Amino acid sequence: MPVNYAKRRRSFRKLCKAAGADSALVTNETNVRYLTGFTGDSSFLWFDDKREWLLTDSRYTVQLSQECPDLELISRDSKINIWQLAARTLGKAGTKKLALETHHLTKQNYDQLVDALPQVTPVPTSGLVEQLRAIKDKSELATIKKAIAIAERSFAVIRSQLTEQQTEIQIAHNLEHQIRAFGGSRCAFDPIVGVGKNGALPHGRPSADSRIGDAPFVLIDWGAQYDGYASDLTRILVTARISPKLRKVYNLVLQAQLAAIGQIRDGAKLADVDRAARKTIEDGGFGKRFGHGLGHGFGLQIHESPFLTPTATGVLKTGMVITIEPGIYLPTWGGVRIEDDVLVTEDGFEVLTSAPKEIDQCVVSMC
Numbered sequence: 001m002p003v004n005y006a007k008r009r010r011s012f013r014k015l016c017k018a019a020g021a022d023s024a025l026v027t028n029e030t031n032v033r034y035l036t037g038f039t040g041d042s043s044f045l046w047f048d049d050k051r052e053w054l055l056t057d058s059r060y061t062v063q064l065s066q067e068c069p070d071l072e073l074i075s076r077d078s079k080i081n082i083w084q085l086a087a088r089t090l091g092k093a094g095t096k097k098l099a100l101e102t103h104h105l106t107k108q109n110y111d112q113l114v115d116a117l118p119q120v121t122p123v124p125t126s127g128l129v130e131q132l133r134a135i136k137d138k139s140e141l142a143t144i145k146k147a148i149a150i151a152e153r154s155f156a157v158i159r160s161q162l163t164e165q166q167t168e169i170q171i172a173h174n175l176e177h178q179i180r181a182f183g184g185s186r187c188a189f190d191p192i193v194g195v196g197k198n199g200a201l202p203h204g205r206p207s208a209d210s211r212i213g214d215a216p217f218v219l220i221d222w223g224a225q226y227d228g229y230a231s232d233l234t235r236i237l238v239t240a241r242i243s244p245k246l247r248k249v250y251n252l253v254l255q256a257q258l259a260a261i262g263q264i265r266d267g268a269k270l271a272d273v274d275r276a277a278r279k280t281i282e283d284g285g286f287g288k289r290f291g292h293g294l295g296h297g298f299g300l301q302i303h304e305s306p307f308l309t310p311t312a313t314g315v316l317k318t319g320m321v322i323t324i325e326p327g328i329y330l331p332t333w334g335g336v337r338i339e340d341d342v343l344v345t346e347d348g349f350e351v352l353t354s355a356p357k358e359i360d361q362c363v364v365s366m367c
């Protein structure tokens, strides 16, 4: 699906105007990609009312002319760096009030640029492109759905091939292999594979010493990257009889997840959605065992705006794609987290992920 980058830049321009700027320099690599389609690095986007320039170097001129044919390129040679090119170019352009992505700039780079442009008034901004990125357009949604499909297919394969002897790290490698085999570019992040109590570490690293057969269940948190976009899921696979404790903890997490998903709609407060899950877990007696936020937006980055936490102040908006991932972690026993990807719609939600999640569906009969 073709992407309308010019439309994205128009939206960004409006935000910059509202912030009091008549021009902007976008220096964050992901934001440059979102606004232009350029997939390389070390390149900045500058624009004012009349002109749009990509500042880059000679390595990227061919790639840029293919990926961003509608933008004028200004290329540096190896004698100057990108910041010096920006200072030189903007000085000549006569720019006056310049929006800068202050939250992505080091003090050194900011000072270097501002000191070299005495006639320019810097307009510090924070999170303007991220604000746009939080709302996914049709092409982004199609890409995210593909990233989800690849992740789910890959998971189905590793699930069908599970054996007692496999180590956490073998499963993580196999996931990466399947994701690439199904057309993904890579994992969206290093997969988490936690057998038994290893699953109680929300961001544990897979180990070569822990085997599937060491405990009755394993937590797997994985995602695929496709055309720059991520997916992000977590499932528990049960490899032995379901103990009453596992059934109880699992069903409480599932109930919490469904309660939160039920709150999702345009205008819902982020903190209220988090609250719905947290209250369910608290009422079930495990409040202290759910220590992280409920979920996050994702897209070109695995964690991006909005963030669903108890203290979040914003609201959900139509077109946001978020994870809902409550968990209960008992250090000596294990962790249960269930994570799905959900699209916010005007009157509710659409759950984009479809891997089975009733506990009886998570039981694997191993080869």
Ligand code: ZN
Binding pocket: 221, 222, 232, 233, 234, 339
């Ligand atoms: Zn995850």
Ligand code: ZN
Binding pocket: 232, 296, 323, 325, 339
């Ligand atoms: Zn996540």
